[in-house]
Amino acid sequence: xxGALRASDAGxxxxxxxxxxxxxxxxxxxxxxxxxxxxxxxxxxxxERDPAIHKKSEAxxxxxxxxxxxxxxxxxxxxxxxxxxxxxxxxxxxxLRILNESKLPPFLPGDTALANEETRLKYRYIDLRRExxxxxxxxxxxxxxxxxxxxxxxxFFEIETPFMTRSTPEGARDYLVxxxxxxxxxxxxxxxxxxxxxxxxISGFDKYxxxxxxxxxxxxxxxxxxxxxxxxxxxxYPQPERVWEVVEGFLTAAFxxxxxxIKAPFPRMGYDEAIRLYGIDKPDLRLPAFTDVRECFxxxxxQELAINPNLPVIAxxxxxxxxxxxxxxxxxxxxxxxxxxxxxxEDFKRIGNKFPAAAAAIAKKTGMEEGDLIVLVAGSSxxGSSxxGSSxxGSAxxGSAxxGSAxxxxxxxxxxxxKVTPQELAIYASAGLLRLALAQKYAERHLIFKKTGxxxxxxxxxxxxxxxxxxxxxxxxxxxxxxxxFTSPHEEDMSKLESGxxxxxxxxxxxxxxxxxxxDVVLNGTELGSGSIRIHRxxxxxRIFRALGMTDxxxxxxxxxxxxxxxxxxxxxxxxxxxxxxxxxxxxxAESLREVIPFPKTARAVDLMVDAPTPVSxxxxxxxxxxxxxxxx
RNA sequence: GGGGACGUAGUUCAGUUGGUUAGAACGCUGCCCUGUCACGGCAGAGGUCGCGAGUUCGAGUCUCGUCGUCCCCGCCA
Numbered sequence: 001x002x003g004a005l006r007a008s009d010a011g012x013x014x015x016x017x018x019x020x021x022x023x024x025x026x027x028x029x030x031x032x033x034x035x036x037x038x039x040x041x042x043x044x045x046x047x048e049r050d051p052a053i054h055k056k057s058e059a060x061x062x063x064x065x066x067x068x069x070x071x072x073x074x075x076x077x078x079x080x081x082x083x084x085x086x087x088x089x090x091x092x093x094x095x096l097r098i099l100n101e102s103k104l105p106p107f108l109p110g111d112t113a114l115a116n117e118e119t120r121l122k123y124r125y126i127d128l129r130r131e132x133x134x135x136x137x138x139x140x141x142x143x144x145x146x147x148x149x150x151x152x153x154x155x156f157f158e159i160e161t162p163f164m165t166r167s168t169p170e171g172a173r174d175y176l177v178x179x180x181x182x183x184x185x186x187x188x189x190x191x192x193x194x195x196x197x198x199x200x201x202i203s204g205f206d207k208y209x210x211x212x213x214x215x216x217x218x219x220x221x222x223x224x225x226x227x228x229x230x231x232x233x234x235x236x237y238p239q240p241e242r243v244w245e246v247v248e249g250f251l252t253a254a255f256x257x258x259x260x261x262i263k264a265p266f267p268r269m270g271y272d273e274a275i276r277l278y279g280i281d282k283p284d285l286r287l288p289a290f291t292d293v294r295e296c297f298x299x300x301x302x303q304e305l306a307i308n309p310n311l312p313v314i315a316x317x318x319x320x321x322x323x324x325x326x327x328x329x330x331x332x333x334x335x336x337x338x339x340x341x342x343x344x345x346e347d348f349k350r351i352g353n354k355f356p357a358a359a360a361a362i363a364k365k366t367g368m369e370e371g372d373l374i375v376l377v378a379g380s381s382x383x384g385s386s387x388x389g390s391s392x393x394g395s396a397x398x399g400s401a402x403x404g405s406a407x408x409x410x411x412x413x414x415x416x417x418x419k420v421t422p423q424e425l426a427i428y429a430s431a432g433l434l435r436l437a438l439a440q441k442y443a444e445r446h447l448i449f450k451k452t453g454x455x456x457x458x459x460x461x462x463x464x465x466x467x468x469x470x471x472x473x474x475x476x477x478x479x480x481x482x483x484x485x486f487t488s489p490h491e492e493d494m495s496k497l498e499s500g501x502x503x504x505x506x507x508x509x510x511x512x513x514x515x516x517x518x519x520d521v522v523l524n525g526t527e528l529g530s531g532s533i534r535i536h537r538x539x540x541x542x543r544i545f546r547a548l549g550m551t552d553x554x555x556x557x558x559x560x561x562x563x564x565x566x567x568x569x570x571x572x573x574x575x576x577x578x579x580x581x582x583x584x585x586x587x588x589x590a591e592s593l594r595e596v597i598p599f600p601k602t603a604r605a606v607d608l609m610v611d612a613p614t615p616v617s618x619x620x621x622x623x624x625x626x627x628x629x630x631x632x633x
Numbered sequence: 634g635g636g637g638a639c640g641u642a643g644u645u646c647a648g649u650u651g652g653u654u655a656g657a658a659c660g661c662u663g664c665c666c667u668g669u670c671a672c673g674g675c676a677g678a679g680g681u682c683g684c685g686a687g688u689u690c691g692a693g694u695c696u697c698g699u700c701g702u703c704c705c706c707g708c709c710a
Contacts, residue, residue, distance in 0.1 A: 022671080024669050024673095025666085026672070027665070027666040027667065028667050029667040031668080031672085042670065046667075061661095078668085079668060081670055084670085104660080105660095106643060107645090108660075110671085112645095114644095116639095116702070117703065171709080172708085172710075191709095216709060218709040220709095222704070471710095484710040485710070487710090602702070602703085608702090
C-alpha cells in the first residue's frame with residue numbers, strides 16, 4: 001500500500017496502486033505522489049533512465065488511477081521528506097499502467113482549502129478521499145469494532161430487530177413505509193428498537209446489544225441527522241450501576257481503540273444538582289460551575305438592583321476572557337435569552353463600583369481570577385413577587401422528594417438538596433444557556449475546549465441520574481413522559497402516581513415530584529446516551545399510561561402486544577442507547593455529524609449526491625394506493 | 634414554523650459611497666526546466682456576480698421576492 005514502504009524496504013521490488021495526488025513535472029524528471037487510504041508515496045520517472053515511462057507519465061493528471069511497478073530506493077539524505085511516513089524512500093517506476101483517467105474534479109482531495117459543504121456533499125466520493133475523512137471513517141470502524149468486541153466478550157448477543165415496524169405516536173415523528181400488500185397501511189422505521197429489545201428480555205436473551213440505525217423525522221442540527229446509529233443494549237436483572245459499568249467498559253475500550261485512555265467510573269450527579277450547578281441536564285464539566293452569590297449581597301442591595309431575594313443569584317464565570325471592550329460588553333446582553341423573568345447583569349465592574357463589598361465577596365466565592373468574566377443572572381423582583389407564592393407551593397411539593405436525594409457529585413458544595421422549583425429552573429436554565437454561549441464565544445481565549453492530549457482532561461464524562469419521570473409541557477398544558485413511558489419510576493415515588501388523570505393538567509401536581517430510574521451519559525456537554533430501568537410489571541405500566549392520560553383502551557390500541565407480553569413472566573430489565581455518531585464526532589474533534597457519516601443529509605434532509613428524496617411515478621403510487629395532494633399554492 | 638449568516642472563475646476568496654474592460658491565489662491548458670515534495674518560470678483560457686423583479690442615466694454593490702447551503706430556536710418520548 002502507498003503508506004507502507006519504509007527505509008527497510010529499500011532494494012525491494014514493489015507494486016503500488018492508487019490515485020495521482022499531485023504531479024511535479026521538472027522536465028526530464030517527473031515526481032508523482034501516489035495516494036491510497038494508507039498514505040502517500042513518491043514515485044519517480046526519469047527520462048534518462050527510462051524514456052518510455054517518462055513519456056507515459058507526462059499524460060498523468062490529478063486523480064488518475066494508476067499502477068506502478070518499481071524499485072524501492074532510499075532517498076539521499078538531503079531529499080528526505082520529514083512530513084510523510086514514507087519520506088525516506090521513493091519508488092523508481094519501471095512499469096506504469098494507467099488504470100483509469102479522471103475528469104477534472106471540482107476540488108482535489110489534496111487541497112488545503114476545504115470546498116463548501118454543498119460541493120463536498122454532491123461529490124461525496126471525492127470528499128471522502130480526503131485524508132481527514134478517511135481518518136474519520138476508519139476511526140468510526142475501529143470504535144464500532146471495539147464496542148462490538150467488548151460487548152460480545154461480556155456475553156451480549158448482537159440481535160437484529162425489524163426496520164419495518166409499527167408506528168407509535170409517542171416521541172418523534174415517524175418515517176413511514178407504505179404497504180403494497182395492504183393498501184392504506186404503513187410500516188414505520190424505528191426511532192429506536194425500544195420495544196423489541198424489551199421483548200428480547202422477555203424472550204430470555206438476557207444480554208442484548210445492537211449497533212443499529214434509527215430514524216426520526218425531525219429537523220436537523222449539527223449533531224442530529226434523520227438517520228443515525230445507536231449502540232443499543234438491554235440486560236435482565238440489572239441495577240442502574242450494572243448498566244453504567246457496562247457502558248463505562250465499552251466506552252473505555254472504544255476510546256482506547258482511538259488511542260485515548262479514559263478513566264472509569266465516571267462521576268455521577270443527580271438531575272437537580274446538574275440544574276443547580278450548570279443550568280442544564282447535560283453539563284459540560286470542562287467549564288466552571290455556577291456559584292449562587294445571593295448571600296454576597298445585603299438585602300437592600302438586592303432591592304436596589306430589583307432582584308428577587310427568594311430566587312438564586314447566579315454568577316456565571318468564564319475564565320481568561322481578558323478585558324472586554326465596550327462593544328464586547330454590549331454584545332453580551334443579546335446573547336442572554338431570559339426565561340420566566342430572569343435578568344442579566346453583564347457589567348460586573350459597575351456592580352463593583354456600586355457594591356464593593358458584595359463584588360469582593362462574589363469574586364472570592366466564585367474563585368475569580370485575573371481576566372475572568374463574571375456575569376450575574378437573577379430573578380427580577382417584579383415577576384418574583386407574583387411568583388413567590390407559587391414558589392412556596394413548589395417547595396412544599398419538594399419536601400416529599402427529599403428522601404434519597406441526588407447523589408453527591410464531584411464538585412458539590414451545596415446544602416442538602418431540595419428539588420428545583422419552576423421559578424428557580426427559569427433562572428438556572430437562562431444562566432446555563434448564557435454560560436455555554438459565553439464559553440463558545442470566547443473559546444479562542446480560554447482554550448478550555450482545546451484538546452490537551454490528556455484524555456482525562458479532554459473527555460469529561462458524567463452520569464446524570466434521577467431524572468424527573470414527567471415533564472410539564474407548557475404548550476399543551478399537561479405532563480408528558482420525560483424519557484419514555486416504559487421507564488420505571490422510583491419505588492418510593494410510586495404512590496404519587498395515584499392521582500392519575502385528574503392531575504395531568506395541573507402544573508403543581510405530584511407528578512412533578514416522581515423520579516425516574518433514568519440516566520444519561522454525558523460527555524463534554526453532549527448527551528451521548530440515555531437509558532433507564534424499565535417497567536416490568538403490567539400493572540405498573542398501566543398506571544403510567546393512566547397517569548399520562550391514556551385510557552386502557554388507548555394503551556391497548558397502541559401497545560397492546562407489549563402489555564400482553566409483560567404478563568407472561570417478564571424479568572426486571574433495563575438498558576441504554578448511545579449515539580455512535582456523536583461518540584465518533586467528539587473523538588474526531590469534528591463540529592458536525594456530517595464529518596463522521598459517509599453519506600449524510602443536509603439541513604433539509606436531502607442527500608445531495610443521490611438527490612433524494614424524489615417524487616415517484618404515478619404507477620408506483622397507484623400500486624401503493626397513495627394519492628399525493630398537490631402542493632399548496 | 635421562526636431568527637441569523639452566506640451565495641462573485643472549476644475551488645477558496647477580494648471587490649471602496651452605486652460609476653470605465655469584475656480581480657487575486659490555487660486549479661486548468663501550452664511551452665521551458667534532472668531532485669522536487671504546496672516545485673519553479675513564461676504564456677494563456679476560464680464569469681448568466683445563485684435566480685427573478687424593482688429603484689436608478691447606470692446595480693456584483695441598494696430594495697423586494699425566490700432558491701440553495703450552514704448555524705440557532707421551536708421540534709427531537
